[in-house]
Amino acid sequence: IILESIEGLLSSPADFKGLKVLVTAGGTREPIDPVRYISNRSSGKMGYALAAAALQRGAKVTLVSAPTSLSPPAGVELVSVETAQQMYEAVMERFPAQDIVIKAAAVADYRPKIVASHKIKKQEGTLLLELEKNPDILYELGQRKKSDQTLVGFAAETEELEKNAHYKLHAKNLDLLVANDVTRPGAGFGSDTNIVKLFYRDGRMQSLPLMDKKMLAHRIFDVIRELRSTGNSNS
Amino acid sequence: IILESIEGLLSSPADFKGLKVLVTAGGTREPIDPVRYISNRSSGKMGYALAAAALQRGAKVTLVSAPTSLSPPAGVELVSVETAQQMYEAVMERFPAQDIVIKAAAVADYRPKIVASHKIKKQEGTLLLELEKNPDILYELGQRKKSDQTLVGFAAETEELEKNAHYKLHAKNLDLLVANDVTRPGAGFGSDTNIVKLFYRDGRMQSLPLMDKKMLAHRIFDVIRELRSTGNSNS
Numbered sequence: 001i002i003l004e005s006i007e008g009l010l011s012s013p014a015d016f017k018g019l020k021v022l023v024t025a026g027g028t029r030e031p032i033d034p035v036r037y038i039s040n041r042s043s044g045k046m047g048y049a050l051a052a053a054a055l056q057r058g059a060k061v062t063l064v065s066a067p068t069s070l071s072p073p074a075g076v077e078l079v080s081v082e083t084a085q086q087m088y089e090a091v092m093e094r095f096p097a098q099d100i101v102i103k104a105a106a107v108a109d110y111r112p113k114i115v116a117s118h119k120i121k122k123q124e125g126t127l128l129l130e131l132e133k134n135p136d137i138l139y140e141l142g143q144r145k146k147s148d149q150t151l152v153g154f155a156a157e158t159e160e161l162e163k164n165a166h167y168k169l170h171a172k173n174l175d176l177l178v179a180n181d182v183t184r185p186g187a188g189f190g191s192d193t194n195i196v197k198l199f200y201r202d203g204r205m206q207s208l209p210l211m212d213k214k215m216l217a218h219r220i221f222d223v224i225r226e227l228r229s230t231g232n233s234n235s
Numbered sequence: 236i237i238l239e240s241i242e243g244l245l246s247s248p249a250d251f252k253g254l255k256v257l258v259t260a261g262g263t264r265e266p267i268d269p270v271r272y273i274s275n276r277s278s279g280k281m282g283y284a285l286a287a288a289a290l291q292r293g294a295k296v297t298l299v300s301a302p303t304s305l306s307p308p309a310g311v312e313l314v315s316v317e318t319a320q321q322m323y324e325a326v327m328e329r330f331p332a333q334d335i336v337i338k339a340a341a342v343a344d345y346r347p348k349i350v351a352s353h354k355i356k357k358q359e360g361t362l363l364l365e366l367e368k369n370p371d372i373l374y375e376l377g378q379r380k381k382s383d384q385t386l387v388g389f390a391a392e393t394e395e396l397e398k399n400a401h402y403k404l405h406a407k408n409l410d411l412l413v414a415n416d417v418t419r420p421g422a423g424f425g426s427d428t429n430i431v432k433l434f435y436r437d438g439r440m441q442s443l444p445l446m447d448k449k450m451l452a453h454r455i456f457d458v459i460r461e462l463r464s465t466g467n468s469n470s
Binding site for chain 1: 274
């Protein structure tokens with residue numbers, strides 16, 4: 001696998017030249033008050049690896065990133081956001097100009113309905129936090145996608161991975177879904193490696209072995225190149 | 236100020252030799268499900284700077300740290316925790332052996348009452364998250380403190396800083412409270428600088444100018460040394 005990937009790198013140094021790729025990364029933060037927020041365990045590593053791979057392969061890359069502790073690859077256009085709503089706006093604005101969009105960010109499904117303007121003080125008893133739904137960025141992208149655009153989604157699951165992945169692929173009109181069971185060692189958030197299954201529109205499912213996220217990023221672009229050459233879109 | 240602090244460093248290289256210092260740092264994470272959590276904007280920089288300063292001044296240092304993106308100073312005993320409950324247990328177990336405890340961590344006051352064992356799927360409408368109180372580590376430490384132990388707390392406030400600080404100092408039986416208004420530029424979470432007010436048991440309040448967190452850490456140990464030399468405890 002290692003040799004194959006290195007060969008892939010050497011033999012296709014610029015196979016995405018002339019293409020615009022937008023990658024989202026990181027985990028959004030949804031404020032409860034000026035100090036507290038709801039977030040998730042996304043490290044941003046998968047998204048940053050995808051942005052770096054796209055750059056290496058000649059694409060013009062926009063990285064829309066929620067907070068991470070990573071440095072963006074030199075050469076990307078970085079758009080820093082915090083909340084799902086901000087990510088929604090940043091992505092929607094840029095979507096029409098893109099050839100390929102990969103949503104690797106872990107976007108909060110819910111946000112606090114009311115954001116307190118001051119730090120909430122401790123009080124007696126329990127506290128109820130009402131959450132409302134965030135916009136569904138991937139669904140909106142799938143709706144607006146044109147036939148020459150490729151849309152790739154990620155799914156982090158803890159149960160019923162295949163069922164959820166097939167549903168998400170079709171409900172959101174994706175060209176490819178990369179799903180991982182985050183409960184498996186080596187596939188979790190924060191890890192440098194991942195273990196994923198690829199779900200295709202034609203019903204195929206492909207299990208990849210544990211691999212470095214950088215290597216997986218190139219593998220995903222190999223698949224995208226293949227999909228685009230055979231006409232992946234909206235079929 | 237810079238010269239003064241450098242002199243302080245040079246002239247007192249080991250004024251905490253023989254003392255045990257425990258510092259807490261970072262922002263705790265309170266899981267909602269395997270993927271999502273509630274956290275806060277603490278970067279851990281203040282706590283890590285305090286641990287480094289204590290080491291430089293000769294102390295034996297234990298750093299109980301919630302997740303941060305920082306590297307612990309070489310030479311500390313690092314105890315990594317995630318939740319407030321884990322921090323409570325780690326600190327309580329080690330408290331009797333300490334001479335000085337500085338609680339710089341941003342500990343969640345509340346945690347989700349029920350932690351879902353699987354990732355919560357999106358559903359129609361809003362969602363109610365019930366939160367219950369975490370143990371109050373600082374209060375428990377104040378209760379158990381012996382006369383030769385020094386207990387220092389932090390308070391991050393967004394309003395009524397002085398009133399809240401005076402209350403916290405006495406309610407939690409602290410020897411010193413370091414309070415900052417996190418809404419001020421240069422005093423916020425994540426910043427390399429801080430602007431704080433020091434509150435003493437005798438009612439004194441001292442406003443410090445904007446300073447680097449590393450410098451502030453040494454300033455706090457200067458104050459602790461002074462308090463311990465004049466007998467700060469439980470008076």
